Each structure stands twice: as structure tokens, then as C-alpha cells.
Amino acid sequence: MKRKALLILSAGILVVLTGCGTLFMAGTTDRRVSSLVQYLYPRKADHVDTVATPVLTLPLRVGVAFVPEQKEPGQSHDRTDALSEQQKMKLLKQVSDEFRKYPFVKTIQVIPSAYLRPAGGFENVDQLRSMFGIDVIALVSYDQLQHSSENEFSFAYLTIVGAYLVPGQDHRTHTMVDAVVYDIRSRKLLFRAPGLSVVDVRATPVNAQKELRDDSFEGFHYASTNLITNLEYELASFCTRIKDSPEEVKIVRSPGYVGGGMGALGLAEVISVGLLGVVGYYTRRTRR
Amino acid sequence: MRRFPFITAAVTALVLAAWVSPQLREFCLFERTEIINGQWWRFLTGHLVHFSPSHLMFDSAVFLLAGAIVEERSRKLLIGLLLTSVAAISTGLFWFAPQLQFYGGMSGVATAMLCFVAFEFARERGVKRAVGVTVITLATIKMAWEIQTSRALFSTIDRPDIQLAPMAHIIGALVAATMWSAIWCWQKMRVTSSSPAEMPGAHQQTP
Numbered sequence: 001m002k003r004k005a006l007l008i009l010s011a012g013i014l015v016v017l018t019g020c021g022t023l024f025m026a027g028t029t030d031r032r033v034s035s036l037v038q039y040l041y042p043r044k045a046d047h048v049d050t051v052a053t054p055v056l057t058l059p060l061r062v063g064v065a066f067v068p069e070q071k072e073p074g075q076s077h078d079r080t081d082a083l084s085e086q087q088k089m090k091l092l093k094q095v096s097d098e099f100r101k102y103p104f105v106k107t108i109q110v111i112p113s114a115y116l117r118p119a120g121g122f123e124n125v126d127q128l129r130s131m132f133g134i135d136v137i138a139l140v141s142y143d144q145l146q147h148s149s150e151n152e153f154s155f156a157y158l159t160i161v162g163a164y165l166v167p168g169q170d171h172r173t174h175t176m177v178d179a180v181v182y183d184i185r186s187r188k189l190l191f192r193a194p195g196l197s198v199v200d201v202r203a204t205p206v207n208a209q210k211e212l213r214d215d216s217f218e219g220f221h222y223a224s225t226n227l228i229t230n231l232e233y234e235l236a237s238f239c240t241r242i243k244d245s246p247e248e249v250k251i252v253r254s255p256g257y258v259g260g261g262m263g264a265l266g267l268a269e270v271i272s273v274g275l276l277g278v279v280g281y282y283t284r285r286t287r288r
Numbered sequence: 289m290r291r292f293p294f295i296t297a298a299v300t301a302l303v304l305a306a307w308v309s310p311q312l313r314e315f316c317l318f319e320r321t322e323i324i325n326g327q328w329w330r331f332l333t334g335h336l337v338h339f340s341p342s343h344l345m346f347d348s349a350v351f352l353l354a355g356a357i358v359e360e361r362s363r364k365l366l367i368g369l370l371l372t373s374v375a376a377i378s379t380g381l382f383w384f385a386p387q388l389q390f391y392g393g394m395s396g397v398a399t400a401m402l403c404f405v406a407f408e409f410a411r412e413r414g415v416k417r418a419v420g421v422t423v424i425t426l427a428t429i430k431m432a433w434e435i436q437t438s439r440a441l442f443s444t445i446d447r448p449d450i451q452l453a454p455m456a457h458i459i460g461a462l463v464a465a466t467m468w469s470a471i472w473c474w475q476k477m478r479v480t481s482s483s484p485a486e487m488p489g490a491h492q493q494t495p
Contacts, residue, residue, distance in 0.1 A: 097310045098310075100310045100314060101313060102339075102447075102449075103319075103339070103390050103392075104447070104448070104450075236341060239340065239447050239448060242448050243448050259388075259389060259390075260388060260389060260390040260447075260449060260450045260451075261385065261391045261450060261453030262338075262339055262393040262395065263347075263393050263399070263452070263453055263454070263456040263457050263460075264343075264395065264444070264452055265350050266346055266444075268426065268430070269346065269350045270350055270353070272402065272406075272423045273349075273354045273357075273402050273405070274353060275419055275423070276357065276406065276419060277353055277357055279415055279416055279419045280357060280405075280409070280416070283412075283415065
């Protein structure tokens with residue numbers, strides 16, 4: 001009788017303290033990609049465009065758009081994109097603001113995702129050109145890889161309480177957001193700017209999916225900030241490059257368009273004014 | 289007592305703000321068509337806009353240093369020089385350079401400040417005179433070279449759609465020369481009428 005009671009008690013303790021086996025999460029990997037290569041060259045793996053010198057007609061008309069997300073084999077087609085349309089528009093606006101800094105950019109069109117066909121190729125880009133009246137397009141793509149695995153604290157999942165309290169999951173989110181600027185007519189890549197981020201988080205297995213979604217959002221946020229910084233630099237470098245090596249890109253002005261003007265000060269003026277300041281300061285001191 | 293150059297610092301802060309904010313830059317840019325369409329403020333604010341990091345860096349550095357020297361002498365003088373040069377450069381570019389669709393930069397105003405300080409130095413004695421005359425001579429050679437060749441000397445324009453507008457510097461230098469001459473004549477007239485009063489900003493100069 002006593003042995004029977006002990007057995008029942010042990011079984012009861014086991015039920016209360018032992019976690020469910022399903023709480024154990026083996027290492028999982030999830031990838032969200034909107035591949036530029038897949039979009040522009042969908043069927044032609046060995047495709048190479050003929051080399052042509054791009055001719056940019058000033059003032060430029062620029063379009064900015066997101067490359068459609070690519071569904072990986074085995075992924076549901078119902079799965080929503082990693083970025084909502086609102087988030088995409090926000091990032092595209094930031095990208096277009098960078099172009100807007102340059103007065104030689106006449107118009108900037110933010111092109112909604114609905115106008116880009118998955119694997120549409122340059123045929124789709126040509127359609128956008130005539131639809132939106134653009135010469136140059138900045139295509140923004142992304143690649144996000146989320147890896148989740150258990151760490152040394154995951155043994156605590158043997159208890160139900162441990163699964164709620166002990167962060168035994170390591171979540172790592174790698175994000176790359178890439179802006180590539182193409183001259184549509186010559187199909188030549190003018191320049192590109194990447195944005196990268198890595199988010200490392202330790203979490204409990206409870207609400208793991210929500211945690212991963214938050215990490216994904218955070219990863220995109222940091223990568224986008226990095227992209228904008230790099231884009232600003234790359235745009236300025238591109239302007240210098242085409243000035244220094246005109247054989248790379250030919251610049252043509254539209255009839256009636258002359259462009260702008262500016263005065264050019266340099267180190268000589270800075271030295272001159274510095275000299276005036278130093279001499280003024282020391283002559284005044286010696287007079288005192 | 290040395291005075292902090294508040295106005296120079298404030299104008300430089302506006303220049304930096306126009307660089308950082310694309311909306312402000314778009315709002316301020318001197319654009320011929322927009323001015324004709326009634327956006328008159330661009331006539332004055334266009335000088336705050338810069339087109340490249342090097343353009344911003346050199347213009348701001350020269351304006352900040354030269355403006356601080358002028359403001360230390362007299363704040364009224366700085367305001368007068370600032371407003372006169374802005375108005376004169378914009379008017380000159382609008383009427384005499386109709387091919388320019390847009391213009392930006394503090395370089396014309398900075399040149400006015402630099403030349404004014406150099407003129408002030410040139411009328412003193414010793415090292416100050418030597419430095420002042422050298423700066424004026426170099427500035428004149430540079431402007432003559434730029435107007436002759438349409439190419440920038442000692443600096444580069446790193447934008448494919450923008451050309452050199454040497455007229456802005458010439459107008460700036462002319463404004464400085466005119467204002468300096470006017471002040472000098474006014475000062476002379478006061479001295480001859482035996483008034484001990486000082487010219488605006490001349491309180492730190494040698495008798």
C-alpha cells in the first residue's frame with residue numbers, strides 16, 4: 001500500500017515538473033530573400049549583357065522600387081513578405097531623399113511593389129521605364145537569414161517553469177539590404193550601396209515566433225540605416241567618378257538644360273583666412 | 289572683451305541644417321524657374337545650399353573664420369556685409385548669368401568676408417599689410433584665372449551637372465571693396481571734422 005502511494009506521488013511530481021518534449025526546438029533556419037539576380041535574370045543563369053557605355057541625360061528621372069520577394073522551394077506561397085508595404089515605402093522614401101539632394105535629379109518616382117512582377121527581368125524594368133517615365137532605377141533587394149538554436153541553458157526546459165523563464169534559445173538574424181542603381185537603357189549597373197546588420201538575442205522558447213519577428217524587424221531597421229549612410233557616400237563617389245572618368249558614363253544635357261553653378265573655394269582660401277586670423281591675433285597681443 | 293560670433297555661428301548652423309535635411313535644401317535652393325514663379329525667398333536662401341561634401345566643407349570653413357573676424361570687429365558690419373553680398377550676388381547671377389538654372393553655396397559671401405578682412409589688413413602697417421596685400425593679390429589672380437578659363441583653381445567641382453560661376457566671387461569681392469571704401473571715406477570725413485567718434489567696428493584698430 002505504501003509502495004503504491006509512493007509510485008502515484010512520483011508520477012504526480014514527474015507530470016508537474018517535466019516539460020513537454022515539444023518545447024525542445026532543434027536548430028532552425030529561416031531565409032527571406034528578394035534576389036535582384038533572380039528578378040533581372042530569371043531564366044538565364046549564364047546571361048551576360050553586351051557592354052555599352054551608359055548615356056545619362058540630365059536632368060535625370062529616377063525610379064526607386066523593391067525587388068519582389070522570392071519564395072524558397074518548399075515555402076508556402078501564402079507566406080507574407082518579410083517587410084510590409086508600409087515599411088517598404090518608408091525605406092524607398094529614405095532612398096529617394098538621398099537622390100533628391102542632387103538638383104540634377106528632376107523627378108523621383110517611388111514605384112509600388114504591385115508594378116514589379118516576380119522574375120520580371122529587364123522586360124519588366126522597360127515597362128516601368130515607359131509607365132513612369134524614368135531613365136534610371138534604384139532597385140532595393142534584401143536577404144535575411146534567421147538562425148535559432150539551443151544554448152547550454154536549454155536543459156532547464158525539462159521543467160515547464162524553465163521554458164518560461166530561462167533564455168535557452170540563441171537567435172541570430174543576419175540582414176542585408178542592397179540598393180543597386182541601373183541605367184535602364186544600357187542595362188548597366190551604375191553603382192550599388194549595401195546595408196548590413198546582425199542581431200543576436202537570447203530568448204525563452206515561449207513566444208519564440210514573436211521574438212523572431214521582432215528580431216527581423218530590428219534587423220531591417222539597422223540594415224536600412226546602414227544602407228542610407230552608404231548610399232549617401234556611394235552617390236557622392238559616383239558623381240566624382242563620372243567627372244574624373246567621362247569614358248565610364250557619358251553625360252548629355254537635355255535641350256535648354258544647362259545645369260547649375262557654384263563658386264569653388266579650396267584649401268588656398270582656408271589657408272589665407274587662417275593666416276589673416278593668426279596675424280591679426282598676434283599683432284593685437286603684441287600691442288597690448 | 290572678445291565677443292562670441294553668434295551670427296556667423298548661426299548662419300553656419302543653417303548651412304549645415306540645409307545640408308542635412310533634403311526638404312530644407314529643396315526649399316532653399318536658388319532655382320531660376322521657382323523664383324520667377326514667385327518663390328522669392330530662394331533669392332536669399334540659395335547661398336545656404338551646398339552640392340558636395342567638399343563644397344560644404346571649404347565654403348563653411350572660410351565663411352566661419354572670415355565671418356568670425358569681421359563679427360569680432362563689429363556685428364553691424366557683419367550683418368551689412370552679409371546682406372549686401374547675398375543680395376548683390378543673387379541679383380548678379382539672376383540677371384547676368386541667365387544660363388544658370390540653379391545656384392548654391394556660401395563661397396561668394398565668404399569671398400566678400402575674406403576680401404574685407406584683407407582690405408582692412410592692407411591699410412595697416414608691417415606684417416598685417418604684407419599679409420593683406422598678398423591675400424588680395426592671390427584672390428585677384430584666382431578670379432582672373434577662373435573667369436578666363438572657366439575652371440576652378442586650387443579646388444575642384446565634383447558634380448557633373450554643375451559649372452563654375454566665377455561671377456559670384458567677383459561680385460563678393462566688389463561688395464567687400466565698395467563697403468570697405470565707403471567706411472574708409474566715412475572715417476576720413478569724421479577725422480577731418482575732428483570728431484573723436486569711431487567708425488563702426490574700428491574700435492580695435494590702431495590710431
